[in-house]
């Protein structure tokens with residue numbers, strides 16, 4: 001195709017976006033300014049309180065933040081840290097931070113390496129931090145040098161801290177000053193988790209050595225979600241979203257618990273859908289379709305990479321949920337349903353014990369919830385399991401798998 005000579009642009013591409021004025025405002029990684037943050041004044045004060053000493057170059061308090069998904073835990077930690085950095089700069093205090101997703105990096109060595117790489121300025125420290133090739137002990141050594149030479153205060157934000165393979169890293173980072181690993185600098189840890197019972201699972205060594213503040217973020221109500229979405233309205237061109245779009249999106253996202261991540265994702269997907277269909281305005285219908293897509297995307301992200309056997313086990317639980325008024329099922333019942341499925345699909349049959357372990361892993365990944373009767377959350381053969389997502393959506397995602405699609 002010839003290029004358009006009138007303005008020199010290649011006519012193969014679209015240069016106008018009829019729906020979005022700035023879609024980036026709806027990206028999950030986008031950090032909104034303080035005036036766009038809604039309903040978190042108390043939590044912001046508490047986080048600010050813990051990090052406050054960093055402004056003067058002193059050691060901040062360690063802090064654990066709990067709350068369900070999409071309640072603003074990462075946002076508030078990043079936003080307040082950013083404000084601490086700006087404030088500290090006025091007095092030439094150098095604060096740096098590393099944000100680590102422990103779902104992706106869960107080993108001691110990879111965390112220490114990443115913090116060192118983020119904080120390091122090689123010309124200042126004279127230290128290099130290679131991607132591979134060093135043992136954990138050597139990475140620690142470099143980290144201490146880098147921290148001492150390149151910062152006054154380092155804030156380490158550990159998102160999904162419950163996914164850590166080994167909590168020794170918390171002990172070493174929190175005691176670095178006392179143990180004289182670092183002398184001119186200090187470290188503050190902010191741990192984020194959606195499991196409120198997470199500290200019970202810390203090793204005794206860490207429990208006793210890591211003094212910290214703790215803070216819980218409650219879910220948003222539908223009105224707060226409306227406010228959050230309204231403050232991102234300028235992601236769209238004026239008049240593009242119809243009146244019912246934001247209240248409906250907020251109501252749908254508040255159904256399970258007030259999840260701002262889901263609300264923003266639905267709004268963005270609704271806009272994308274309108275664009276794809278060449279519709280001039282975003283309507284209620286786009287929002288409803290976007291909700292389903294958003295849930296399916298989230299679910300596929302969660303089970304992405306799960307082996308076929310895990311999918312077959314989830315499929316067994318899905319069929320049980322679909323065909324029963326109950327929503328919780330004991331391992332034994334799931335196992336017998338699973339055996340029928342493996343027969344039909346010609347998959348190997350795992351032992352009941354292994355199936356129990358896989359169910360436990362899925363519990364950890366927040367795909368299902370496992371409870372041991374009468375004794376709270378638990379492992380063991382007596383656990384009952386419940387799907388955390390609408391079975392219709394789970395089924396759709398699972399049937400995308402080549403082998404499981406034979407069940408259609």
Ligand SMILES: Nc1ncnc2c1ncn2[C@@H]1O[C@H](COP(=O)(O)OP(=O)(O)OP(=O)(O)O)[C@@H](O)[C@H]1O
Nearest residue numbers: 028036037038069070071072073074075228260261
């Ligand atoms: N109070 C708020 N005001 C404005 N936007 C918000 C607010 N809370 C959350 N958001 C937005 O919602 C999305 C999800 O928030 P965030 O990632 O902070 O949640 P989270 O609690 O850390 O969730 P997860 O546990 O899933 O990581 C982000 O895009 C964030 O900007």
